[in-house]
Amino acid sequence: MAGTLAAGGRKRAVRAAAELVFARSWGERLIGVLHLMASLVLSALYLLPAAMLAVAAAWIVLRAAGLVRKISERVAQDLAVTLPLGDLVIEGLIFLVLFPPLATLIARLSCAIQRHRLESVFGVTGPGAPVLEMLSTSTGRFRVLGFLFGRDAWTAVVYSTAAGLQGLFSGGITIGLVVYGIAVSIGSFLGLGYLVIDGAAADIARLVTVIVGGLLAAFVGFLLVPLLVGLEVEVARRLLLDGADVRVRRRLLEVQDSRLRMVDAAEAERRRIERDLHDGAQQQLLAVTMTLARARARFDRDPEQARSLLDQAQAEAKEVMAELREVARGLHPRVLTDHGLEAALPVAAGRCPVPVRVDVDLPDRPSRRAEGIGYYVVCEALTNVAKHAAADNVAVRAERVRGNRRDDLLRLTVTDDGAGGAEPDAGTGLYGLWDRVNAVDGALRVHSPVGEGTVLTADIPWEA
Structure with missing residues (x-):
């Protein structure tokens, strides 16, 4: 049974991947190519925070190793240790005071850019807490520190690094297959004209092979574009949009936005039902009541006319029932409940x-x-x-x-x-x-x- 479920899961995964690869128009694929090329260009910015932190960490390790060595040498001579404090202070200000907060700020900027790109191109939305709102979540002097070195800041560094590496990978594949394949094919096709006029058959065959290979590479690249874009969107959902704290914040924002809309929708639905009942069933019930009153008044004097009025009232009552069923069907149809x-x-x-x-x-x-x-x-x-x-x-x-x-x-x-x-x-x-x-x-x-x-x-x- 477990093997059957696993096989079914693999089949669904393969089917979903096939749909993702083939069920896309060429216009969408071209947009995906441009998006991945932009990701390749932006990967330098996305990887900058991790590079700055790595440089700062390397400086700490190297400085610590150098100081330990110098101290051990001096201690062997005497207890008066002299260090180059001027250079140490300047380097410390750069690598310990400037680099870490600048890295987290650049990472937050990278996340904002990526969020805007995914929203404007693919409609992937998520909450982006404004700077002032995030600063106001803490109190006093810790507001700025929380913004620069809090959990959201380091999460931004992690996502920025992941997005940068992914941009290099996906953009490199796109450049290598699509752009390079098309460029090589076009260049080879232009050179083919000269070889046809004055060239050896082997050279022409080699050039035709290059053209076919370039076009085939570009075609494969276009097929892979939806998968690469889907991978980028999925990483963004996991790290940028679907973290635990992000989900809580998004949930709160969604509740705030939807609460009034749901109240307005409920009020509009109530007014619709009231209008339908007033204009339809209520008026028809009034007509039934008046018809019954007329039948009662003629029951002794004109029984035939009274029976005719009763038949009319019965028909009107059936219309009322049909009207009420229409109103109820708008709420929850019986066929849905039963079947x-x-x-x-x-x-x-x-x-x-x-x-x-x-x-x-x-x-x-x-x-x-x-x-x-x-x-x-x-x-x-x-x-x-x-x-x-x-x-x-x-x-x-x-x-x-x-x-x-x-x-x-x-x-x-x-x-x-x-x-x-x-x-x-x-x-x-x-x-x-x-x-x-x-x-x-x-x-x-x-x-x-x-x-x-x-x-x-x-x-x-x-x-x-």
């Missing part, structure tokens, strides 16, 4: 004016809370597609993503071929979706380049 997402998602898709293809691959049902949140996410996403996307087709997929032990996820993906460019601030309801998913420690991702459609992915804990 789960496999039956509820096609019903939600059927109400969308855009053709929707539904693919549900769920071997069993998640928790009721996860089902409710997932159903709401899909309904809201389809509403956004109908209102804003100008799409011709939509695909909805629900699947179970296996994790470690209790870390399984319910993954819902809504893909459309519309205009793209979805913005949370444009009244698309993305903030509401994010709040709902985040309330159970889920994750919501939106990939929406302008003119290329939108892919909305919600990962919800299976046992939420």
Whole structure:
């Protein structure tokens, strides 16, 4: 059984890697190449804090070794030890007073640059505590010391070093395969024209081999770009965005941001229900009451007319029941409670004016809370597609993503071929979706380049 699970895990890992490598457009790959080249250039800045600290540590070791040797020599002569204090003080000020705080400041700057790059290019966001806010977390004279030498400062040094080494590795591969391969192919192709006119066949064959090899290297490099970018993003998530203290700070910031939005959303939902009941069911119930009153008044004088009015009241009561079911369906549909997402998602898709293809691959049902949140996410996403996307087709997929032990996820993906460019601030309801998913420690991702459609992915804990 364990071997079967391990094999299944390897298959899923291989499938995920294949999707990452091949399911990317060439425009995205080109952006990735430019990003990795920028990482290579910035790696010098990212590695500078570690280099400065290494130089300071080396100075301490060398100075200590030199002083011990000098002291031992002098002690053998007499007890009066004379040291070059002037040079020692100047070097100490540079390597012990200047280098360490400057290294942590540069590391914090490197983290800020990397965070901005990941957010602006790939939409990977995380909390960046402002300088004044971080300084205010301590009191008195220890504020500056905590900012320069606290845990966040050394974490920044570690991440800056990791990002610098990764930039050298990924950027070097990109330069070596893509840039160098294309440059060699272009140069060889230009030289091929001269050899065709006046050149030996062996030289032409060798040059053609170089061109083919360069193009093949560039092609392999373009295939590897998504993996290299994904590795950089994953390292950033682990070290820069998902540390324990960072998660706590992010959680607090998210709670502050989402609290008022959830209150406003609840109030807006209450007003919607009140409006629906007042304009629909309440008015229809009033009509039923008036019809029954008319039937009662005519019951003795005109029984036939009274029966007709009773039939009318019965029909109106059925309309009220249908109206109330519509209101209740907006809250939690009965089909979801009874049969789960496999039956509820096609019903939600059927109400969308855009053709929707539904693919549900769920071997069993998640928790009721996860089902409710997932159903709401899909309904809201389809509403956004109908209102804003100008799409011709939509695909909805629900699947179970296996994790470690209790870390399984319910993954819902809504893909459309519309205009793209979805913005949370444009009244698309993305903030509401994010709040709902985040309330159970889920994750919501939106990939929406302008003119290329939108892919909305919600990962919800299976046992939420």
